[in-house]
Amino acid sequence: MGNTQDDECETKPATNVRDAAEEDTSTMAAFQLLFPLLVSCVAASAHPPRHLPACQVVQMDVFCSDLSLRSAPVDLPRGVQTLDLSRNQVQNLTRETLAYHTGFRHLNLHSNNIHFIQPGLFKDMTDLKVLDLSRNHLNVFALSKINIGPLTAVESLDLSSNGLYTGMSDYFLADSPSLENLSLNGNSITKIAQNTFSGSSSLRKIGLHNNVILEIEDGAFDSLNRLTELDLSKNSITCITDFNLCNLKVLNLSKNSMELFQSATSADYYNLLSLDLSENKMLYFPRLPRNNRLEHLDVSRNQLQSVNVTGTPEKKAFFSHLRYLDMSYNQLKSIPECFFYCMASLEVLNVSNNCISSFSVTNEGLLRTVKIINLSHNSLQSLTFGENTLQSLEELVLHGNDLATLDHGIFQRLPSIKHLQLQQNNLQICSSDQNHQDPPGCVSFASIPNLQYLDLSENNVRTLPANVFSNTPLTLLDLSLNPGLDMDKDSLSGLEHSLVHLLLRENNISSLNTDLSSLRSLKHIDLSTNQLTALPMWNKDSSIESLNLQNNHLVTLEYSTMLALEHSLKTLYMGSNPLSCCSNLDFLHMVQNSAVVVPDIETVTCVHEEYSEPVNIEKVTQEMCHTSGVQNYVIAVLVIGLVAVIVSVLLVKCCRSRKPKHNRSFNA
Structure with a gap:
């Protein structure tokens, strides 16, 4: 027992020393925390705040941006609801900085130099709904590891571009029960931890664009039952293997390093409406929930080489609500018709800038609602549309394919077609005269009842026969960059009352045989760079x-x-x-x-x-x-006068030379 007592006596001085050290540490931390406040007070006394006349006052809203202020004016009106102090020189955010007002509903402090926030500053601001602290230096404040809360009523919080890295956002979100809209864009966050949003369970929209996110812990968003919009674009995420956010409506994962996107195997119904996976490194088409209501899917600028049409019907996703599908800028070589079987609502299909050599729609039940198809910049050699297919198609983009032959009446099968972009191909135009010998594989543009826009530039068109556009109500016709184009005098016959724009630039035309005066509706004509x-x-x-x-x-x-x-x-x-x-x-x-x-x-x-x-x-x-x-x-x-004088002189001399000479005689 004695040794125990001696030990206790011997340890007491050490304990006292430790307590003293901890007290000194606390004092130092308190001093470090209060020092900016002291500096702000001194600065405020040295630089008294500007008065209200420099600001704009609209009812109970005060706007003081771009005035080089260090604090709010001292004579703010009682009951002010909105204060805009953006783009000023505020460094320390204190009660004094805000002129001791607490009734704000909207507080805008973006683009200042704020690196200190007085603890408990927002505690009494029970009406504050919108707080913008973007473009400051809140990473400095976060080093103190002090929460700025509670943010009792704040619904929208902007912390973007503050140099925040992993874990720092916790000090701003720990006690914000009403927060719905959060922006953490443009920071240096590398990881989303499981408890990052635990103090903000009401979040509906989160912006994490342009960070350095590498990892998202399991369950990081699970507690956010109201979350509907999540922006994770421009980060470093490599894969999503178990997507299970059933309530999410908008997800942006563009500009990452995604190689794989897979949803959890579940019979749950997903509310996702828009999914952006563009500008990633995906080799395979994303595996989406079977039961979904997706309307907008963007997988452009990836490395897709094929679309996944395998698998049992029980595992395959249905896209009955999909309206917009962008697969441009990939490495697709073909798209089987069966890929479109479950796309009963598709309106826009973009598969431009791939390696597709053949495209066909022969089944009447496919793509019934599609309005726009973009097949530009592929390697198309074959294009087939069956009878009664694509009845709603309004715009077809085929430029940059070097197409040389097409079915003679392929465009007459498209009853709703309005826009045809065929530039940068090698098409020849058929004559409307049945007795005329047409080149093989030529295309007819007559009797297309709704066609208004036709671009045939850069097609090496040599001749434009008469009446080739009869019964086709074109408003714009582009025939540019077809060197040596020979136009018949009646080639534009039938367009007298519809054609508004005519482009004939860079065709080496020396004279126009076609009568343009008959085109009564023509308003814009380009004849530049000809002869x-x-x-x-x-x-x-x-x-x-x-x-x-x-x-x-x-x-x-x-x-x-x-x-x-x-x-x-x-x-x-x-x-x-x-x-x-x-x-x-x-x-x-x-x-x-x-x-x-x-x-x-x-x-x-x-x-x-x-x-x-x-x-x-x-x-x-x-x-x-x-x-x-x-x-x-x-x-x-003068010349004529001189000539006249010379002629007169010559005539006089001539006359004198011809006058007869008389003999004179003298008698003695």
Whole structure:
């Protein structure tokens, strides 16, 4: 017992020393915590807060952003509900900083230098609903390991771009029972722990975009029964193997390093409406819940090589609600028709920028509701649409496939088609004349009752026969970049009352045989980068509003033609033409004095015989040409006068030389 007592006596001094050390540590921690407050008080006394006149007051809302303030004005109105102190120089957030007001409903403090928050500051703010602390230095405050709560009534909290890393968000979320909307975007969080959101069970929306998240612990979101929107984009997540958030409606996992996405094997009904898995490294199509109501699925910019159509019906997911599917920028080589069997509501299908060589829809029951199909930039060699298929299709994008042959009437089978993008292929156009010998594999564009937009640029089209668009109400026709295009004089016949936009740029056209004056609805025409030496003929009934004549060989413009356009023309492009200054005075006067806008007028020049360099058309005056004319007239008169004098002298000499000489005699 004695030894025990001696031991106790001997340990007492050590205990006292430890207690003293702990007391010193606590004192030091308290001093470190209170030091910023002391500094803020000194700074406040040295820099008294600005008064209210610098701020804007709207009823009970005060806006003081961008005023270099260190604290709120001292004369805030009693009962102020909104205070905006964003983009100022607030460093320490204290009661004094907020002028001792506690009745705020909306407090905006983003883009300051806040690195200290007074403990318990928000305890009495029982009406505070929205708190924005984004773009500050709250990582410094988090080092003190002190909770800022309670945030009794706060429903929206923005902590984005604060340099927070793993575990630091806990000090802001530990006691926020009403929090629904949370932003932690743009921080340095690497891990979502199981208890990260344990103090915020009412969360509905969480933003974790642009962090460095590598790991999500099991059950991290399980307690959030109300969570409907989760943004985990731009992180470092590699796989999701057991997705089980049944109540979630929107999930964004784009821009990660995802290689696999699998849902938990369950008969539960999932409420997920939108899933974004774009810009990842997935090799396989995601395995989604069998019972789902997914409407929007984006798996673009991955490494998909095939779509998964195997498996028993009991395990396969049904996509009966899916409306939007994006699989662009992958490595798909084919898409079997059976892949679409369970997509009864699909409206938009994007499979552009893959390696697909063949695409067909032959079953009447498939893709009945699809409105847009994008197959651009693939390796298509075969395209097949069966009778009575794709009855709702309105837009078909096929550009960049180098298609050379298609079924003659493939587009006539699409009764709702409005937009056809066929640029960058190698298609030839069939004639509407049955007696005409058409090239093999040509495509017909006649009698497509709803087609309004047709792009045939860069197709190496050589000839455009007559009436090729008859009974097709096109409003836009692009035939650009078909060098050597030969247009029949009636090739646009049938478009007189529908065509509004006509593009014929870069076709090496030297003259237009086609009568454009008959196109009464034509408003915009692009004839740039050709070899035109004369304008097409138009009359006073023309509706042309925009005309592009850049990069042609125009020297003289028919004034009567330009006069016919003047009443409707609004925009004219004329640059890079060898115009003559003095042969186009009427046209230049019209441009200088009418309401016609010439956007490239600074580059529009003309040639004047007295100037070595081209002259900008804005600087051309009638005097420049009249002076030149008078000088030429004077010179001509002088020359004629001189010639007349010379001729007169010569005539006089000639007459004298021919006058008879009389003999004179003298008698002695």
